Amino acid sequence: MGRIADAFTSLKREGKKGFIPYxxxxxxxxxxxxxxxxxxxxxxxxxxxxxxxSDPMADGPVIQRASERxxxxxxxxxxxxDTAARARKQIDTPIILFSYYNPLxxxxxxxxxPAAKDAGVDGVLVTDLTPEESGEFEAELHAxxxxxxxxxAPTSTDERLKxxxxxxxxxxxxxxRAGVTGAREKVSEEAEKLVKRMRQFSSLPIAVGFGISNxxxxxxxxxxxxxxxxxxAIVAEMERCAGDPELVRKVGQFLDGITGxx
Amino acid sequence: MxxxxxxxxxxxASRDDDSFQSELRDLLKNYAGRPTPLFHAARLTEHCGGxxxxxxxxxxxxxxxxxxxxxxxxxxxxxxMNKQRIVAETGAGQHGVATATVCAxxxxxxxxxxxxxxxxxxxxxxxxxxxxxxxxREVNAGSxxxxxxxxxxxxxxxxxxxxxxxxxxxxxxxxxxxxxxxxYQSVIGxxxxxxxxxxxxxxxxxxxxxxxxxxxxxxxxxxxxxxSTIKMIGVEAGGSGxxxxxxxxxxxxxxxxxxxxxxxxMSYVLQDNNGQVAATHSISAGLxxxxxxxxxxxxxxxxxxxxVSVSDGDALEAFQLLSKLEGIIPALESAHxxxxxxxxxREMRSDQILVVNLSGRGDKDVNSVREALES
Numbered sequence: 044m045g046r047i048a049d050a051f052t053s054l055k056r057e058g059k060k061g062f063i064p065y066x067x068x069x070x071x072x073x074x075x076x077x078x079x080x081x082x083x084x085x086x087x088x089x090x091x092x093x094x095x096x097s098d099p100m101a102d103g104p105v106i107q108r109a110s111e112r113x114x115x116x117x118x119x120x121x122x123x124x125d126t127a128a129r130a131r132k133q134i135d136t137p138i139i140l141f142s143y144y145n146p147l148x149x150x151x152x153x154x155x156x157p158a159a160k161d162a163g164v165d166g167v168l169v170t171d172l173t174p175e176e177s178g179e180f181e182a183e184l185h186a187x188x189x190x191x192x193x194x195x196a197p198t199s200t201d202e203r204l205k206x207x208x209x210x211x212x213x214x215x216x217x218x219x220r221a222g223v224t225g226a227r228e229k230v231s232e233e234a235e236k237l238v239k240r241m242r243q244f245s246s247l248p249i250a251v252g253f254g255i256s257n258x259x260x261x262x263x264x265x266x267x268x269x270x271x272x273x274x275x276a277i278v279a280e281m282e283r284c285a286g287d288p289e290l291v292r293k294v295g296q297f298l299d300g301i302t303g304x305x
Numbered sequence: 306m307x308x309x310x311x312x313x314x315x316x317x318a319s320r321d322d323d324s325f326q327s328e329l330r331d332l333l334k335n336y337a338g339r340p341t342p343l344f345h346a347a348r349l350t351e352h353c354g355g356x357x358x359x360x361x362x363x364x365x366x367x368x369x370x371x372x373x374x375x376x377x378x379x380x381x382x383x384x385x386m387n388k389q390r391i392v393a394e395t396g397a398g399q400h401g402v403a404t405a406t407v408c409a410x411x412x413x414x415x416x417x418x419x420x421x422x423x424x425x426x427x428x429x430x431x432x433x434x435x436x437x438x439x440x441x442r443e444v445n446a447g448s449x450x451x452x453x454x455x456x457x458x459x460x461x462x463x464x465x466x467x468x469x470x471x472x473x474x475x476x477x478x479x480x481x482x483x484x485x486x487x488x489y490q491s492v493i494g495x496x497x498x499x500x501x502x503x504x505x506x507x508x509x510x511x512x513x514x515x516x517x518x519x520x521x522x523x524x525x526x527x528x529x530x531x532x533s534t535i536k537m538i539g540v541e542a543g544g545s546g547x548x549x550x551x552x553x554x555x556x557x558x559x560x561x562x563x564x565x566x567x568x569x570x571m572s573y574v575l576q577d578n579n580g581q582v583a584a585t586h587s588i589s590a591g592l593x594x595x596x597x598x599x600x601x602x603x604x605x606x607x608x609x610x611x612x613v614s615v616s617d618g619d620a621l622e623a624f625q626l627l628s629k630l631e632g633i634i635p636a637l638e639s640a641h642x643x644x645x646x647x648x649x650x651r652e653m654r655s656d657q658i659l660v661v662n663l664s665g666r667g668d669k670d671v672n673s674v675r676e677a678l679e680s
Contacts (some may be wrong), residue, residue, distance in 0.1 A: 097447060097582040098567060101458045101463075107446055121580040144566045149363035149580030171569060173306055198307040198466060 046137040046189055047167045047213040050088050051248040051269065061270025062261070062302050063250055064277055065141060067106060068092050068123040069113030071285065076123075078291045080130035080138070083277075086298045087136050088270055089214075091168070094142035101143075101170045103225025105275040108171045110284065120150040124162035131163030131292060139166040139192060139213070152180050156187040165188035165211045181210060182254040194218055197233035208245035209278030215245060216272065219253045219264075226256035235267045256285060258301050273301060308466050313481040315386050317388060321486070332377045333492065336410070337367045339374075341493075343500035343660070348630040349647075356510065356653035358646055360495050360633070360663045363521065370636065370665030371493060371521045372403035372474055378489035380407040383470035390414040390465065393472040394458040396423055396451030396514025396517065397591035397638065398430025399665055400474030405439035415439040418457040420449040423590045430669050448584045451517075451594045454569055476598035479569030483598050490524025498528055505658055511536040511649060515642040516612065516661035517553070517591045517596035521664035524609060536611070539601060540645045543614035549575060553585040554614035555597045556605055562604070564612030572602040588617040588677060589610055589637035589670070601631065619644040621677055624667060636665030637674070 052059050064083045068076050076092075083090060095113035099106060113137045127138055147155050147169065159167065166189055172180065174193060181191045190213030195204055198221055207215065217238055218233035228270065232250050241249055251264045252272025256279075264271045284290040319325045333339040341362045350358045363371035374392075383391060391413050395401030401417040408415035417434055423445050424431050434441050447453040455478070462471035465584035476486040501509050512529060516539040529535050544552030547560045553575040555562035565574035567582055575583040575595040587593040604610040615623075620637060623644035628634045635643055639662070646661040653659060667674070 098452065098456055100459050100568060103460070104446075114581060117577075138361075140656070145574070145576070145582070146580035149563075149576065149578065171566065196307075198306050200310075202551055203306060221466050223460045263392075 045188060045190065046135070048218050049088060050137050051214060054088060054269070056207065060265035060268070061248070061250065062086055063089050063091055063252070063272040064298065065091040065093060065269050065272060065274030066277060067095050067098050067109035068126060069095055069114055069118060070109040070278065070281065071112050072116060073118060073122060073126045075291065077126050077130050078293060080127070081133045082291050082295045083298060084136040086135035086302050089137040089139060091141045091274065092127060092138055093122070094120065094140055096143040096146060099143065101223055103223040103275060105279050105282065106224050109278045120146055120155070121158065124158050124164065127164055130164040137165040138163065139168055140164055141170070144169050144172045147180070156183040156189055159189060160187040163191065165191050167189055168192040168194070168216060170194065172207045177210060192216055195237065197221055197231070197237050201240065204241050204244050205240060211245065211247055214248040214250050214270065215241060217241060217249050217251045217268070219251050219255065222253065224253055226279070227254035230254055230260050230264055234264065238267050258303050261301060276301065308462070309479055309481070314636050316382060316481050318487050319382055319385055319395050322337060325385065328675055329378055329381055333374065334662045337377060337564070338365065339492065340496045340500070341365050343497055346506065346631050348520060349627065350628055350650070352626070354652040355650040355655060356656070356657040357660040358650055359501065359504070359509070359658065360659060361525065363493060363662060363664050364633070364635065364639065364666035365548065366629070366672045368399070368403045368406050369668065370399040370403065371490060371524065373406065374492055374524070375486050375489040375520060376400070376407045376472060379470070380411060380413065383413070383472065384411060386470060386669065388468060388470035390416070390469045391472050392416045392418070392458050392461045392469055393474060394418045394451065394454035395474065396454065396593060397589065398423070398427035398434070398669060399591065399636070401439070401441070402430050402433050402437070404472050404474070405434040405437035408439065409437045410507060410539040416453040416461065417441050418444050418461070419626065420444045420454050421452060422449040423451065423454070425478050426590050426673055427669055448563045449492055450585070450590065451583065458629040459568065461570060475520045476523045476600060477568065477570060477596065478517040483570065483600055486520050487523045487600060490520050491527045493521065493524040493662065494526060494528035497525060498521045500661060508535060509658040511538065511655065511659045512656070513538045513540065513642050513646045513649060513659065515540045515592060515598060515664060516601060517542070517638060519601045521590070521662050523598060523600055530609065533672050537609065537611045538645060539610050539614060540641045541643060542589060542592035542616040543616040544586040545617055547571045549577070551586050552583045552614065553587045553593050553595065555595070556612040562596070570596065570599050572596050572599045573605070588620060589641065591636070591638040592641065604638070615641040615644045621674065623647060624670070624674060633663065634667035634671070635663055637670045639664045640667070
């Protein structure tokens with residue numbers, strides 16, 4: 044079994060729910076990303092490492108700005124993977140890449156999987172690649188023992204959920220509501236319905252994300268989901284601490300608060 | 306994906322629905338002002354000393370550009386889908402104005418996303434949209450032009466998908482948009498075909514249109530694609546130079562685009578080696594986009610359409626020349642097509658026929674042209 048499956052299996056055995064933090068690689072620079080990976084690993088069931096993109100159309104303003112900060116430096120996917128590889132020497136937490144399709148396509152679909160494998164990455168989620176179009180890339184990932192993770196949304200029909208169930212590996216990422224990433228005051232009730240619908244079609248663990256930004260919401264979503272993804276709230280905290288030499292430590296403190304372990 | 310599937314199903318159902326099509330035809334005729342004339346530009350022809358040049362006068366349509374062909378079609382579709390709120394993006398402002406116009410006609414809520422840079426360049430169109438009752442939202446992300454406005458409109462759409470229809474203005478984006486926009490714009494080519502047969506008794510030898518996303522050009526070209534003897538030229542924005550960032554010429558051999566995926570479409574994309582989408586430049590906001598409609602990418606690779614680029618300077622010259630010779634002030638976008646037509650006509654014989662799509666009128670551009678000429 045891979046690291047992702049292992050992580051969810053041991054959660055289940057312990058009767059716990061998972062926590063999945065997201066950070067954008069290179070925000071504000073790759074050296075910080077490397078330190079952050081080690082800092083957030085103890086809190087994380089799995090880490091989502093965002094590949095910055097010039098046109099992040101699935102993201103709200105907070106993660107858009109993270110991409111903009113990252114892209115002030117010129118670096119490519121290999122630099123991100125090298126960063127992950129250095130962190131991998133320190134941590135055993137599964138890491139998945141959270142990317143738009145174009146940066147992977149330009150790197151070369153055949154090159155992504157072996158390079159990610161070498162870096163100790165465990166899976167890839169491509170926001171703008173649908174299961175209908177993912178065949179070639181999925182085959183490459185599977186050949187290297189990596190999972191392809193898919194998004195589902197409250198607007199997804201049962202037919203689409205079935206299609207995702209046929210393709211998905213690792214876990215399924217349920218988007219809590221129609222819309223883009225970013226904090227909301229309330230997590231939509233649609234999320235719980237979506238998770239219940241998906242369980243009819245797949246036995247994979249289901250993580251819920253988009254709009255979850257505080258400890259109360261994490262606890263609420265953990266009632267019905269196997270794991271909770273927090274992205275924009277962490278990225279916003281990094282934005283607040285921009286330029287602060289204590290940034291990495293402060294992100295750790297923030298995670299203490301949101302996961303309730305201080 | 307579900308909203309796109311719903312849209313695809315609704316679109317195909319409307320295409321086969323006689324009452325929908327007859328309402329569309331009625332509005333195109335009595336509201337938008339179709340058919341538009343096919344005008345023999347005698348003085349421009351004489352000036353070039355080559356092929357007989359005809360102008361397809363889309364600039365004479367209501368709101369001043371071809372964009373309304375598509376907005377009427379899609380607003381009817383939105384009503385059919387019971388969506389009360391319309392979002393759109395705009396570059397030059399012509400699609401935004403056309404959308405705001407048709408929304409006013411049907412009493413629909415209208416939000417138009419526009420890049421901050423484009424709002425500055427096309428100030429007059431911003432005010433027109435507001436007069437028509439639309440809310441114009443400034444986009445400050447990325448390059449602050451058309452591509453960023455599309456990102457923002459897509460974000461709005463996915464957030465408000467239950468009551469909102471996304472009215473994309475070019476032959477871009479995910480399926481079914483490129484196909485739907487092409488179909489609605491093909492009225493240009495269908496009319497031009499009929500009209501040239503009336504004028505000349507035969508089909509033209511060449512067609513020329515400018516290509517931003519590619520809606521006016523695909524609209525002119527599509528009904529002629531099967532006629533293999535007709536040469537077709539798509540004109541991209543050559544901007545101020547050949548370096549990445551100085552132009553929007555996706556098919557340029559040097560400094561051009563590579564296949565990539567942007568905004569749900571695989572096509573040629575101007576980008577760096579890491580797959581980050583490049584900044585673009587054109588004097589015309591409507592051509593200032595790093596990717597191109599996927600059908601154009603296909604026609605390019607198939608060798609059916611030739612794509613060339615025209616610089617800011619040559620477009621400015623053509624803008625002035627057409628104004629003086631024919632009494633027609635073209636949109637800066639269309640001026641790119643006119644500039645190429647001048648070159649191409651000269652290489653053709655005087656018994657040959659060239660049809661140029663004059664996709665819009667230039668009133669919106671007079672301020673930026675004045676700025677450019679004075680600088």
